[in-house]
Structure formats: structure tokens, C-alpha cells
Amino acid sequence: MxxxxxxxxxxxxxxxxxxxxxxxxxxxxxxxxxxxxxxxxxxxxxxxxxxxxxxxxxxxxxxxxxxxxxxxxxxxxxxxxxxxRSISPKEALEIYDIRAALFGLAGRLLTDMVTDAMLARLNEFLDEMDEIAQQRDFDRYYPVNLQFHDFLIRSTNSSMLAQEYKSLVNRLHLCRARGLVQAGGLAVSNHEHREMVDALASGNRERAQEAFFRHVERSKQRFTTTLEK
Amino acid sequence: MxxxxxxxxxxxxxxxxxxxxxxxxxxxxxxxxxxxxxxxxxxxxxxxxxxxxxxxxxxxxxxxxxxxxxxxxxxxxxxxxxxxRSISPKEALEIYDIRAALFGLAGRLLTDMVTDAMLARLNEFLDEMDEIAQQRDFDRYYPVNLQFHDFLIRSTNSSMLAQEYKSLVNRLHLCRARGLVQAGGLAVSNHEHREMVDALASGNRERAQEAFFRHVERSKQRFTTTLEK
DNA sequence: TATCTGACAATTGTCAACAACTTTTAGGAT
DNA sequence: ATCCTAAAAGTTGTTGACAATTGTCAGATA
The missing domain is CATH 1.10.10.10 (Winged helix-like DNA-binding domain superfamily/Winged helix DNA-binding domain)
Structure with a gap:
């Protein structure tokens, strides 16, 4: 054997x-x-x-x-x-911005190709994360949140975008100062998720791009605040 | 000697x-x-x-x-x-989108840090390119156009952004189907440049981001049209 | 003629040895 | 004791050699 x-x-x-x-x-x-x-x-x-x-x-x-x-x-x-490599806070902030731009692009692209099935799947994600967020269970929230973002990026069918985005996320892991950044805002984060999905459903490209962009920017702000203390 | x-x-x-x-x-x-x-x-x-x-x-x-x-x-x-590597037209289009997103980010970032001196320098670029465009002198237009975009990217003071942007431009060079794409729209291109600078001067982040984004997207469209014939 | 086969050539994959450089350590002078 | 110096140890930089694989081509076979 x-x-x-x-x-x-x-x-x-x-x-x-x-x-x-x-x-x-x-x-x-x-x-x-x-x-x-x-x-x-x-x-x-x-x-x-x-x-x-x-x-x-x-x-x-x-x-x-x-x-x-x-x-x-x-x-x-x-x-x-x-x-x-050791990513400095300054570099981390720069990467957050780029990630925001790419995520915004994902939102813009998805608006023109979103299907009912995709919206249904996204709403499943939202419900699941809502449930977990209410229990303040960060250990369970984190992987689903990751899956949610991955699903969005991959749904654009842009392998280049997926590759670049992944590369940025990887580098962000090298920032020492990045502990459990978003441990605080579970419900907040999911509220932003809903805004994103709503923007997708509205069919307004610019609105979706902005919603996706701001979601990462707010995550960047949470990082900044934890950085200051 | x-x-x-x-x-x-x-x-x-x-x-x-x-x-x-x-x-x-x-x-x-x-x-x-x-x-x-x-x-x-x-x-x-x-x-x-x-x-x-x-x-x-x-x-x-x-x-x-x-x-x-x-x-x-x-x-x-x-x-x-x-x-x-040989970049397929499909991949080239994906890269154009990413480049647009990063360039849009540059516009958004610059809005919050633009100075009178910078605007003056940008207007010099515009005048120079206008002059060259009127003479339909593509060989002279191309390098100045490049300088203009480089100046904008570098002015953001984000080395990460500059690095990523350069990487994308490099890869775009590997697309065989990318001849003298924008040989047609010299004056058109510079009109878009003015829109970008105006947006920067207005102080409206989203407007600048959108102007910068669309500039690359239009360049992508010019690429698509030359591709179809 | 077309196709298969096997030897030969060309090229890449991997390794171990040597050279060059950096860091550590031991010894001596002040 | 502190600082400098030089030998020693450790690590990286580079090379050439050998193994494994792929591509080529002449000859045999149908």
C-alpha cells in the first residue's frame, strides 16, 4: 500500500x-x-x-x-x-490605489456582461456574509470575502486583469504593518458589497466602477487608521 | 584616444x-x-x-x-x-483596459496634488502637440505624446503605479497587429489631452479619472478599428 | 511517392567546481 | 577595554561539463 x-x-x-x-x-x-x-x-x-x-x-x-x-x-x-521584500506603508498605500483602480475596472466591465444567474450568485454571497457578519465571526468571514472578490474578478473573463490583481494582493501580504486590518468593519464591508452589486444591477458603468473603486479605497482607509495607532 | x-x-x-x-x-x-x-x-x-x-x-x-x-x-x-511572447488582439484589448484604469487612477491622484507650475508645464505640452498635429507630423508627435503621458504618470509620485504602467505599455508592444495605430487621430488625441488637463484644473476627482480613462479607451477603439481592416 | 524508423545533431536541464566577494572571528597594537 | 588588521569561514557569481530531450534527415519499407 x-x-x-x-x-x-x-x-x-x-x-x-x-x-x-x-x-x-x-x-x-x-x-x-x-x-x-x-x-x-x-x-x-x-x-x-x-x-x-x-x-x-x-x-x-x-x-x-x-x-x-x-x-x-x-x-x-x-x-x-x-x-x-518588505513593503513599506507608503508602498502599501500605492498598491491599495492600484488595486482600487483595477477593481473599479472589474465593476465597469461586469456591468456590460452581468447576467441574472450572476446576480443571483452574488446575492447568495451577500446573504452568507451578512449571516457571518452578524455573528462577528471574522475567521469565517475572511475566506468568503476573498471568494466573493475572486468571483467578481474572474467573472470579467480578463485573464490579464486577474493576473495583475492577484499580483497586487500578493505584494500587499508583504507589508508587516498589515495585521488583521479589517477585523473591525465586517458589517460595514458587506454594506459596501451590496452597493457594488446594486450598482452592477443598475447597468450604470460609471456608477459600478466608482462603487467598486471606493470599496477598496475604504479598505485602504481602515488600513491607514490601524496604522496610526 | x-x-x-x-x-x-x-x-x-x-x-x-x-x-x-x-x-x-x-x-x-x-x-x-x-x-x-x-x-x-x-x-x-x-x-x-x-x-x-x-x-x-x-x-x-x-x-x-x-x-x-x-x-x-x-x-x-x-x-x-x-x-x-506574442500578444493576441484579445490580450491587447485586456491590457488596454487595465492601462485605462491605471491612467484614470493617475488622473484621480493628480487632481488632489496639481500645482500651477504643473498645469503650466502641461499647457506647454498641449501647445507643442497642437503645433505638430497641425503639420500632420506623426514622427515628431509620437515622442512628445509619450513624454506627456510619462510626465503625468511620474507626477503622481507613485513608483508602483509608474512601474505597473510601464510594464503594461511594454507588453502592448508585443502585439504584432499594432502598427501605427493612432496615425490617424493626431488632432483628436490632443483634443482629449485638453479635456484631461481641464478636468485636472477643475479639481473634480471623478471627472479627471473619467477623462483620463476615456482617453486610453478611445485609443483602444482606434486600435480595434485598424484591427478590423 | 509517402510514411515510418533510427541514428545523428542541436538544444535545453541540471549539476558540481571554482572564483570573487562579504561577513565573521581571532589576534595584536594602542 | 577598544579599535584596527588579517586570516578564515560562509555565501554568492560564474563557468564548463554532462545528462536528457527535441528536432532533423537519410534510408528502408509499403
Whole structure:
């Protein structure tokens, strides 16, 4: 039994390596370590240590870190090494603005392609989040909230937009000062969600864009206020 | 004489290598080759050929291409090589939208920080472009138009925004179908520019955002029409 | 003629070794 | 004790070699 499972995983690994690459796998692994916080902002990525940990040589690992550098997740200093990037509050605010702009675009695009089925699904989300918000259960609210936003972005059918948006969210995770930012405004947040969905249903592009934009901007403000104390 | 200059460039190269890296230099060089069209969309980047051309080994070159891959300028296929990315019309349209959203954000941000000096500089740009447009001199119009947009983006003081915007513009260059798109609408374009500056001067955030947004959207429409014939 | 097969060439994937640089540490001078 | 210096250790930068894969082409077969 143990034999078959290990054979299976070995086959999976091979399957992965046929289409993807060792570098790509390492990159995903490192990205995971960074985003989960196992590798913390400012921490150095030791090539020897990491490559021996993953059982590869330094070459593919270096390629993976170059990719992460281009994505803005690490900084590289020549002859010193690569370090998990640390996003300053100033940079975080800049990213919030860009995220707001992209989310606003999502709202604008969705207005012209929204269906009854989509509105129904969105209202399901709203109801679910309302229920959770009333119980002040942040641990349950957070993932659904994430799903809600993901659903909206993916519904635009713009893979470029989805990719850019994800990249921004990832970088935002690297801001140390970003604790449980929105722990306070659960009900508030969902009120904004309703405004967004209503704007979509109204068919008014500019209104939807503005509603989506402001939702992220308010989240930015909540971040600012928690920052000041 | 020849000796001193070659010594100087050699010193410059060394100076560059102290702060930057060989990989970084290679990446810039490759990016240049791609954006100028010396390496055309779909073309393969031969590691041996390129590394011998630049006088390095394949290691740093591979790291450079990984970075370009993350930036969306090349595609890599395992065991086949990396290829200059070819942006489809569909993807180009998606990028136009994102660019519009970011440019709209620039307008919104600038509204709150615009100075008399900045407005004066912008009006200089407008007058200059008007003059060139009347002469139908596209070769002169294009770089000034670029400068104008660059000036606006940089004036927001958001390095993140500038970086993202530049990345999008770069990728747009990889669309084969994008010839001299806006060769037609010189005067039209500058009329839109005036609307943008006027909106900035009005102090109305939403109006400025919309004006900036629509400017890129109209440029997208011009792209679409040239695409259809 | 068209298609399949297998050897050969070209190219990419990975690795280990060496060179260059940085940081640490130990020793000595003040 | 403090500061400087130089050797040592640790880490990154780069290279060339080898393995694995893909592409090419001549010859055999139907």
C-alpha cells in the first residue's frame, strides 16, 4: 500500500515535471513559503540551505528567485543575496490605489456582461456574509470575502486583469504593518458589497466602477487608521 | 584616444556590475532587443547563441530570461526554449483596459496634488502637440505624446503605479497587429489631452479619472478599428 | 511517392567546481 | 577595554561539463 502511494506521487511529480519545470515548482514552493509567512519580510533566502532542502542544485533555485524578484516578492542585492521584500506603508498605500483602480475596472466591465444567474450568485454571497457578519465571526468571514472578490474578478473573463490583481494582493501580504486590518468593519464591508452589486444591477458603468473603486479605497482607509495607532 | 574611450566604457561596465549584476545587464539588453523588434514575437531565444554574443555563460542568461518571463515578455516551454511572447488582439484589448484604469487612477491622484507650475508645464505640452498635429507630423508627435503621458504618470509620485504602467505599455508592444495605430487621430488625441488637463484644473476627482480613462479607451477603439481592416 | 524508423545533431536541464566577494572571528597594537 | 588588521569561514557569481530531450534527415519499407 505504501509502495503504491509513493509510486503514485512519484508519477505525479514526473507528470508535473513534464509540463512544468523544476524551476517553476521551486518558484511556487518559495512563493508559498513567503505568502504563508514561513519566510518573513527581510529574511534572507540562503541558496545552499534552500537548494539542499528541496534536493536540487543552486541553478534552478536561482532562476526561481529571479522570477520572484521580477514579481516583486523578493529583493536581490549583488553578492549579498536575495531577501523577502518588505513593503513599506507608503508602498502599501500605492498598491491599495492600484488595486482600487483595477477593481473599479472589474465593476465597469461586469456591468456590460452581468447576467441574472450572476446576480443571483452574488446575492447568495451577500446573504452568507451578512449571516457571518452578524455573528462577528471574522475567521469565517475572511475566506468568503476573498471568494466573493475572486468571483467578481474572474467573472470579467480578463485573464490579464486577474493576473495583475492577484499580483497586487500578493505584494500587499508583504507589508508587516498589515495585521488583521479589517477585523473591525465586517458589517460595514458587506454594506459596501451590496452597493457594488446594486450598482452592477443598475447597468450604470460609471456608477459600478466608482462603487467598486471606493470599496477598496475604504479598505485602504481602515488600513491607514490601524496604522496610526 | 581610442584607448581611453574603450577604457572608459570598460570602467563603466565594471561600475555597473558593482551595483547591478550581469544578469540584470543581460535582462536590460534582451528587453531592449525585444522592444525594438530585433527579436520578433514568436522568435526563439537561443541560449548558446545569445550567451556567446554577450560573452557570458548560459547561467546568467537563463536567469535573465526567467525574469523576462515573469514580466510577461517571453514564454518558456520546457525542453523547447523561450520565445518572445506574442500578444493576441484579445490580450491587447485586456491590457488596454487595465492601462485605462491605471491612467484614470493617475488622473484621480493628480487632481488632489496639481500645482500651477504643473498645469503650466502641461499647457506647454498641449501647445507643442497642437503645433505638430497641425503639420500632420506623426514622427515628431509620437515622442512628445509619450513624454506627456510619462510626465503625468511620474507626477503622481507613485513608483508602483509608474512601474505597473510601464510594464503594461511594454507588453502592448508585443502585439504584432499594432502598427501605427493612432496615425490617424493626431488632432483628436490632443483634443482629449485638453479635456484631461481641464478636468485636472477643475479639481473634480471623478471627472479627471473619467477623462483620463476615456482617453486610453478611445485609443483602444482606434486600435480595434485598424484591427478590423 | 509517402510514411515510418533510427541514428545523428542541436538544444535545453541540471549539476558540481571554482572564483570573487562579504561577513565573521581571532589576534595584536594602542 | 577598544579599535584596527588579517586570516578564515560562509555565501554568492560564474563557468564548463554532462545528462536528457527535441528536432532533423537519410534510408528502408509499403
Amino acid at each position: 505504501e509502495n503504491t502511494t509513493s509510486n503514485q506521487t512519484a508519477q505525479n511529480d514526473l507528470q508535473v515535471l513534464r509540463t512544468s519545470s523544476l524551476t517553476g515548482a521551486l518558484e511556487r514552493e518559495l512563493e508559498h513559503l513567503i505568502l504563508t509567512g514561513e519566510l518573513k519580510p527581510g529574511e534572507r533566502l540562503n541558496e545552499i540551505q534552500l537548494s539542499s532542502r528541496f534536493g536540487t542544485s543552486r541553478g534552478p533555485l536561482r532562476e526561481a528567485t529571479r522570477s520572484l524578484q521580477a514579481k516583486g516578492l523578493v529583493d536581490a542585492i549583488r553578492n549579498r543575496g536575495v531577501f523577502v | 581610442e584607448n581611453t574611450t574603450s577604457n572608459q566604457t570598460a570602467q563603466n561596465d565594471l561600475q555597473v556590475l558593482r551595483t547591478s549584476s550581469l544578469t540584470g545587464a543581460l535582462e536590460r539588453e534582451l528587453e531592449h532587443l525585444i522592444l525594438t523588434g530585433e527579436l520578433k514575437p514568436g522568435e526563439r531565444l537561443n541560449e548558446i547563441q545569445l550567451s556567446s554574443r554577450f560573452g557570458t555563460s548560459r547561467g546568467p542568461l537563463r536567469e535573465a530570461t526567467r525574469s523576462l518571463q515573469a514580466k510577461g515578455l517571453v514564454d518558456a516551454i520546457r525542453n523547447r526554449g523561450v520565445f518572445v
